[in-house]
Amino acid sequence: MAETINVLIVGVGGQGIVAASNVLANAALAAGCDVKQSEVHGMAQRGGAVSSHVRFGTAVHSPVIPLGEAQFLLSFEKLETLRWLDYLADDAMVIVNDYRIDPITVAGGKAEYPADIESRLASSGYGTLLIDGMKKAEAAGNFKSVNMVLLGVLAARLDLPIDTWKSAISRRFSGETFAVNWRAFELGRAAGLNAEP
């Protein structure tokens, strides 16, 4: 693998973003890549905006992705997608969970949740996949495995062998939880393979 692949994973604290980026990073490691991953813990976990950077390739230096260099944006919440567009490379692909969580500013009526997210994404020029992650996760057995659904969609667009994903997911979950998460991942991957752009 010559170039560095940069995946930015974003959403709201509590959505399983860190777990998803760990699985991706471990899959890349199992595929023989050098890997760096970083996210911010702490106060941001309490329902704040969260972002996690995953980079893999022959040799990775910085643990954070430079602006304009992410080839993939995996977003767990619609509004959060817009916050990070500056990080995207020109030919980037955006994978969005079709789910809304109101920031406290919106909840209290102090700000408006943007009504035009989809049209803004469409006019951004990036290839965008809108995924009903919650529904697929429920179909797999638990709405909390939405993070594996989204990873599955991403996996359909990445060049990592399927075994590496399986071993990375089984490293994190065991028994019935693994079964649910693996089903969620497969549902996401099927959606990713069938989707248009």
Place this chain on the structure above:
Amino acid sequence: MKRLFSGNEAVARGAFEAGVQVAAAYPGTPSTEILENIAQYPQIYAEWSVNEKVAFEVAYGAAVAGKRALAAMKHVGVNVASDALMTAAYAGVNAGMVLVSADDPGMHSSQNEQDNRYFARFAQIPMLEPSSSAEAKAFAKLAFEISEAFDTPIMLRMTTRICHGRGVVELEEPQPVRTRPYVKDPQKYVMMPANARVRRTVLLERMRRLAEYSETTPLNRVEEGDAEIGIITAGVSYTYAREVFPNASFLKLGMTNPLPMRKIAEFISRHRQVYVIEELEPFMEEQIKAAGLNVRGTDLQSTAGELSPDVLRRRFFGTVPKKAAGNDLPARPPVMCAGCPHRAVFSVLRKHRAVVSSDIGCYTLGALQPLNAIDSVLCMGASIGMAQGYARVLEPDRPVVAVLGDSTFIHAGIPALVNAVYNRVKMTVVILDNRITAMTGHQENPASGKTLQGEQVPVFDFEAVARAVGAAYVRTVDPIETEALERAIGEAIACDGVSVIIASRPCALVDRHQYTGVMMIDKDTCSECRLCLRIGCPAMSLRDGSVVINPDLCFGCSLCSQICPKESIHRTRVNVEG
């Protein structure tokens, strides 16, 4: 075997491979996972100490007694431990002792940005700064060797991106545990003036020898590149600089106290222009310039905030990255969780027009909209101390209240409470006892009745402590029973002396099933007064002008229904899965 480790996991692994036997810490982001991971090795005794000073002393005592030991803390924790550190540097160690300082440039979860490299210089101890997880493990091991070879405590300085960044680490076999015999040596370990004067010269001589070591150690290495541009850097800054200047020459420093001045001078002489790239303070730059050498640094960089490849590009090349859609978006600040037991306390305090000094923890978020219930936050324990100052100055009928968590009270609140009683202040202390150190990710403390390694111990008795130190009024209440809480706070504020309220209820995230069902709003009777929104629960929101509760997020704590004047919010049994 190759593994993906965070810097913190890597330090834990390094400590294990180095044969560490005792490790102590007080939790604090970004350092917390170091001890959580060390605790997984049953060979090592690992503890949450009640504060950083105690953690340092426990580790130091173990090292003096003959076993390798480690203490870990966040940057501001070293302030607390510094009293012991400054003198431990004089006395030296026996077996190796490593102090891990996890700094937080950019203040992702801290109240300041202090650069703890100055602590290593201030205390005159050696310091290593890893640039990756792999180095975090390797340097942790080597730190013990250096500590023993030079008979000194040593600092391993990490930053948030190293602590929480993951990278590839190669696992090695642990070294056999060595014990150094303990020899009673009061001239070395009893730091009374006569002995300390002698040790001061030992300290200075040790630093001279360490400076020689710094010149020759492979920790400080040159990566030859373009002769035009040389870059002197360390820690995470090295990775950013490599990203931005792929062709430059690098002097990559792993040991940054003491600095290898001859090596630096030689590197500078071979390059047309040399830059010092470092995060926060001009720690290296000032020393290099003071040695009469010509480098550039702060004239190109700011000393505020975290570095990144983008920041370097902007400062060095003036590249302003494109701005896309994100400017007009609503902010998403952190909030107290749905079902958080602390929220009720703040809504009651607001009613009393109390001046509230707070401490560091989840409840600090009570300062934000819509609760707006906090006047000041400084550092651990300062809530009780500052409130005493407030009480001396503000009008006597103005209620003065200090709020702090269970862990924080034990950490630094007890002496301040004793001071308040002793000096006869009129004030109220509310201990927000959720039985866990929640903000840092739920670590046990004396109020949880469990140690780091899972041993059951008696639960800390706040009431007994408050009574024992002489508080005039002491009550334990369940904060979710708003009426009783309001009554207790009213009585406490009226009381002439120090009153203590223990608002006791487990953290919603630790005990997820303490309530049954979730709340629902009866739209037939709801008048849309929006009073319930004022408690700032993230499960509640306005949708199309009407208040709604998201059943995926609601914990069923009932706080909203207790506030609703129309009695329109009811519990339902429909429990969502999870």
